[in-house]
Amino acid sequence: MSTDARATADRERRVIAEVPKKLLIGGRARDAFDGKTFEVEDPSTGEILCEVADASPDDGMAALDAAAKAQPDWAATAPRERGEILRRAFEMITEQADDIAMLMTLEMGKPLAESKAEITYAAEFFRWFSEEAVRISGEWKVNATGSGRVLVMRQPIGPCLLITPWNFPLAMGTRKIGPAIAAGCTMVIKPASLTPLTILKLADILGEAGLPEGVLNVVTTKSTGKVMGPLITDGRIRKLSFTGSTEVGQKLIEQSAQQVLKTSMELGGNAPFVVCADADVDAAVEGAMLAKMRNIGEACTAANRFYVHVDVAEEFTEKLVDRMSSMTLGRGVDEGVEVGPLVEADQRDKVAELVDDAVQKGAKIRTGGEIPSGAGYFYPPTVLADVPTSARLVKEEIFGPVAPIFTFTEDEEAIRAANDTEFGLVSYLYTRDLQRAIRLSEKLEAGMVGLNQGMVSNAGAPFGGVKQSGLGREGGDVGIDEYLEVKYVAMNV
Numbered sequence: 001m002s003t004d005a006r007a008t009a010d011r012e013r014r015v016i017a018e019v020p021k022k023l024l025i026g027g028r029a030r031d032a033f034d035g036k037t038f039e040v041e042d043p044s045t046g047e048i049l050c051e052v053a054d055a056s057p058d059d060g061m062a063a064l065d066a067a068a069k070a071q072p073d074w075a076a077t078a079p080r081e082r083g084e085i086l087r088r089a090f091e092m093i094t095e096q097a098d099d100i101a102m103l104m105t106l107e108m109g110k111p112l113a114e115s116k117a118e119i120t121y122a123a124e125f126f127r128w129f130s131e132e133a134v135r136i137s138g139e140w141k142v143n144a145t146g147s148g149r150v151l152v153m154r155q156p157i158g159p160c161l162l163i164t165p166w167n168f169p170l171a172m173g174t175r176k177i178g179p180a181i182a183a184g185c186t187m188v189i190k191p192a193s194l195t196p197l198t199i200l201k202l203a204d205i206l207g208e209a210g211l212p213e214g215v216l217n218v219v220t221t222k223s224t225g226k227v228m229g230p231l232i233t234d235g236r237i238r239k240l241s242f243t244g245s246t247e248v249g250q251k252l253i254e255q256s257a258q259q260v261l262k263t264s265m266e267l268g269g270n271a272p273f274v275v276c277a278d279a280d281v282d283a284a285v286e287g288a289m290l291a292k293m294r295n296i297g298e299a300c301t302a303a304n305r306f307y308v309h310v311d312v313a314e315e316f317t318e319k320l321v322d323r324m325s326s327m328t329l330g331r332g333v334d335e336g337v338e339v340g341p342l343v344e345a346d347q348r349d350k351v352a353e354l355v356d357d358a359v360q361k362g363a364k365i366r367t368g369g370e371i372p373s374g375a376g377y378f379y380p381p382t383v384l385a386d387v388p389t390s391a392r393l394v395k396e397e398i399f400g401p402v403a404p405i406f407t408f409t410e411d412e413e414a415i416r417a418a419n420d421t422e423f424g425l426v427s428y429l430y431t432r433d434l435q436r437a438i439r440l441s442e443k444l445e446a447g448m449v450g451l452n453q454g455m456v457s458n459a460g461a462p463f464g465g466v467k468q469s470g471l472g473r474e475g476g477d478v479g480i481d482e483y484l485e486v487k488y489v490a491m492n493v
């Protein structure tokens with residue numbers, strides 16, 4: 001082993017060793033009541049990184065007890081103080097970005113540069129909501145009759161349950177924790193069991209930043225449904241914010257109905273990427289690389305279906321193939337790697353299955369399409385042309401580095417195809433014609449449109465979907481509203 005390789009291996013061990021591996025309940029890091037743990041794996045090697053506490057339903061309930069107990073004092077804490085805790089945590093995340101990136105790459109697989117980009121994005125939610133904490137306002141109105149007054153106030157909704165996925169282990173957490181802290185809510189957070197370490201590290205940082213005991217409680221578990229179910233149906237939880245698959249989101253909405261729980265649902269996507277005849281093709285390819293390859297294609301915002309005008313389809317395809325085929329696959333922690341492994345074997349196999357299905361139905365592989373040999377759950381950047389509309393990947397979220405290309409001749413045809421899905425998170429549109437840009441943006445059924453750009457994520461903008469992509473918005477001016485309840489006082493004046 002070279003000196004450099006030994007230094008990297010030592011650093012990997014150190015960042016893993018430094019993460020608390022226990023549940024965080026009422027400010028105390030502790031083992032699960034029954035002492036159980038589960039393993040966390042490095043998807044680039046299949047090796048075990050460490051074990052973390054595996055919460056039981058009793059542990060989950062203890063976390064809720066702690067959140068409920070801390071709620072009144074936290075709601076009464078000065079907004080400035082809440083904001084400053086977030087601001088300090090923002091600074092600390094930024095200072096520790098290199099180590100957090102290493103940790104995230106080890107448990108999730110994405111290249112270090114991408115982990116760092118996620119950390120910048122994730123930290124930004126804390127900076128944004130540190131500023132929002134002191135801007136929670138109300139309303140004062142004179143009744144239309146002239147007598148009587150209306151006072152509208154916005155108050156913390158109460159203890160929240162936050163459930164996050166593995167694909168953006170930090171940002172999906174800060175996007176919920178940031179507004180909850182700013183609004184004065186306490187919480188129980190359950191990170192994905194594939195990637196619990198980044199949230200455990202974040203909880204440690206928030207503690208050091210001065211977050212009082214019991215405001216944030218972390219429950220890691222493999223018995224997810226059994227531990228979460230009783231919390232969702234316990235009347236003390238007043239808000240459920242979930243990011244994950246539509247399938248699980250639907251189950252949680254059903255469970256939430258029991259307590260008429262307010263929910264935010266950031267669910268699956270099936271983003272179309274439309275390239276019009278008048279588009280700047282080089283810019284479209286650049287945007288396509290971002291929309292497709294960010295996070296190895298494991299993003300709810302990932303472009304899933306490319307609709308390219310016939311006049312520019314071959315040029316776009318050739319240029320995309322050129323870029324995709326020259327990407328370097330490898331362990332995300334290694335220098336120069338652009339494509340890490342997918343998060344687990346099942347995920348990789350699902351991607352391969354969708355590609356095989358498309359090929360069997362007539363699609364042509366222009367690059368990629370074969371699982372490489374060796375350890376880790378790698379899948380190569382893949383471009384498919386001549387994809388028939390009967391291919392499963394037209395309807396199903398791919399969640400991997402696969403770009404299927406379809407062609408169209410009329411704008412209306414592209415919009416019809418783009419909207420022909422039960423999802424509606426984001427759509428991408430490339431055109432140089434302003435009128436066409438506005439007309440088509442209005443017609444795309446999506447919560448967000450990337451107009452001549454391949455990324456929409458932005459802490460200062462309302463992120464979220466329509467149709468089965470979800471309910472509610474995270475970030476932007478409205479992000480904090482998800483954690484506030486409106487109350488009005490009718491006054492006889």
Ligand code: NAP
Binds near residue numbers: 168
């Ligand atoms: P997932 O399987 O739905 O899991 C998401 C989270 O839900 C995990 O923490 C998971 O825990 C938990 N969970 C699973 N079953 C549950 C149950 N019965 N009760 C309570 N919690 C449960 O999704 P994923 O595979 O992690 O994430 C990928 C999906 O997330 C994709 O569909 C992607 O599009 C979507 N996503 C959406 C957004 C957005 O903003 N719209 C952002 C990122 C990702 P375990 O890990 O323990 O199973």
